[in-house]
Amino acid sequence: MKDVVAIDGPSASGKSTTARMVARELGYLHLDTGAMYRAVTVACLRQNLPPQPSPQLDLLLDELDIQFDREGSGDQRVLLAGEDVSGQIRSPEVNAVVSSYSALPQVRKRLVKLQQQAAEGNNVVCEGRDIGTRVFPDARHKFFIVADLKVRAERRRDELEAAGTAADLEELMAELARRDKADTIREHSPLVKAEDAIELDTSNLTIEMQVERVIAHVKGRSA
Numbered sequence: 001m002k003d004v005v006a007i008d009g010p011s012a013s014g015k016s017t018t019a020r021m022v023a024r025e026l027g028y029l030h031l032d033t034g035a036m037y038r039a040v041t042v043a044c045l046r047q048n049l050p051p052q053p054s055p056q057l058d059l060l061l062d063e064l065d066i067q068f069d070r071e072g073s074g075d076q077r078v079l080l081a082g083e084d085v086s087g088q089i090r091s092p093e094v095n096a097v098v099s100s101y102s103a104l105p106q107v108r109k110r111l112v113k114l115q116q117q118a119a120e121g122n123n124v125v126c127e128g129r130d131i132g133t134r135v136f137p138d139a140r141h142k143f144f145i146v147a148d149l150k151v152r153a154e155r156r157r158d159e160l161e162a163a164g165t166a167a168d169l170e171e172l173m174a175e176l177a178r179r180d181k182a183d184t185i186r187e188h189s190p191l192v193k194a195e196d197a198i199e200l201d202t203s204n205l206t207i208e209m210q211v212e213r214v215i216a217h218v219k220g221r222s223a
């Protein structure tokens, strides 16, 4: 079996940046599963499908076409039926409801299968909420990345400001706390640390330090 590095943790914990940089450094494929749940959410919103089981949802999932565009050296783009939805999947509308769609067992079943297929034959760094517990329970390396709520909200605010959007820290903290709760208490594949995952608290770490720790561990164990 190829090497799998599983990185789980709550929103804005630094998972994505860490996963992207670790994948680049190791030459592994980067699989951002949160982007897939976000793309399904965009598809459902476009069809006015509420977050509940329905035949229309089953059909949408059957026909779902999500691709990652890995061309070039820039950020990975997310394509929904060929259309670039990289910006839309990070919109406030999607942030507000993605937890409701990702709690649906139909959605999870379909996406877990797509994630496992995407990893076939590849060395991957896969990030999400249930990677070490459900998607790749046999992953050789598992990390659970956490950080204080305030630190996470500050990081999100800085990201938004860098992109030219003003954001209120208190509101961001409330939004993150709400999403953490929804992801943690849901019935199907809740956000939980796998027993054999290494917990990494990044509250006081720079991105470089986080990446270094993950890489050191992966190389140590792979050697």
Ligand code: DC
Pocket: 011, 012, 033, 034, 035, 037, 038, 098, 099, 102, 103, 127, 128, 129, 130, 131, 179, 183
């Ligand atoms: O990592 P993110 O913020 O982009 O994830 C968006 C949402 O998708 C998040 O609220 C929880 C859900 N998600 C999930 O349920 N399982 C995953 N493996 C990844 C994300």
